[in-house]
Amino acid sequence: MPGWIFLRGLTRESAHWGGFVADFERALPGHAVTALDLPGNGRLHALQSPATVAGMVAACRGELARRGVAPPYYLLAMSLGAMVATEWARVAPHEVRGCVLINTSFKPFSPFYRRLRPRSYAALLGLVLRPAAAEQVERTVLRLTSNRPAEHGAVIGEWVRVRLARPVSAPNALRQLAAAARYRAPRTAPASARVLLLGSEQDGLVHGGCSVAIANAWQVPLRLHPEAGHDLPLDDGTWVVEQVRQWMAGVG
Numbered sequence: 001m002p003g004w005i006f007l008r009g010l011t012r013e014s015a016h017w018g019g020f021v022a023d024f025e026r027a028l029p030g031h032a033v034t035a036l037d038l039p040g041n042g043r044l045h046a047l048q049s050p051a052t053v054a055g056m057v058a059a060c061r062g063e064l065a066r067r068g069v070a071p072p073y074y075l076l077a078m079s080l081g082a083m084v085a086t087e088w089a090r091v092a093p094h095e096v097r098g099c100v101l102i103n104t105s106f107k108p109f110s111p112f113y114r115r116l117r118p119r120s121y122a123a124l125l126g127l128v129l130r131p132a133a134a135e136q137v138e139r140t141v142l143r144l145t146s147n148r149p150a151e152h153g154a155v156i157g158e159w160v161r162v163r164l165a166r167p168v169s170a171p172n173a174l175r176q177l178a179a180a181a182r183y184r185a186p187r188t189a190p191a192s193a194r195v196l197l198l199g200s201e202q203d204g205l206v207h208g209g210c211s212v213a214i215a216n217a218w219q220v221p222l223r224l225h226p227e228a229g230h231d232l233p234l235d236d237g238t239w240v241v242e243q244v245r246q247w248m249a250g251v252g
Helices: 020-027 053-067 080-091 118-129 134-145 155-165 170-182 209-218 232-251
Strands: 003-007 033-036 073-078 096-102 194-200 222-225
Touching (some): 003 053, 003 080, 020 033, 033 053, 194 209, 194 232, 209 222, 222 232
Parallel strands (some): 003 033, 003 073, 073 096
């Protein structure tokens, strides 16, 4: 059975999946997950982030080759990671059997002010350009990405530990942001891969209409969560797993 590759978003790393990877593997027996870090993040935080999404794809493929994790794969990816997954399916269709794309946004389907909501601009620039205590930074990230921050206060300590151990540099954060801003997705869905879109209607970072626009353009299934924030696996990982399980039953 093809394995799963998990990809996170802007400046986040594989540790930020928390317990979601284990929950996913328990719910889908036999489906093994490899959670990758993009260059500049996580275990690869000392590397320079590629300035393009295509460069991130090349880095992911190279890392899997080094680990001996052979295709084909299913890709589950959030935000910037979902751009990487989409480009991966475009440039190496023989490697990607399916994509689950969570709370992402693409040119040419949505305008910039929907792809990143203006109310988040100041906070995001502050995170990149103004040094702050690790706990303050992570509390801001939680506020921006979760609609249930009071329920997830326990993750702050782990996120702070991760930030202190594997910090993402400001230049790398800006390179990732620029790569996401420049990326233009294909107007049609990847021909060789099945696609499931998952979105949050109340996403405070990326307008939920961005997922709707992609689904309409590509004519692929979309499931919308009515309450969760941008970090959908954090706010309701059980819901995400169930959507994937149902989708896989249909694909299978």
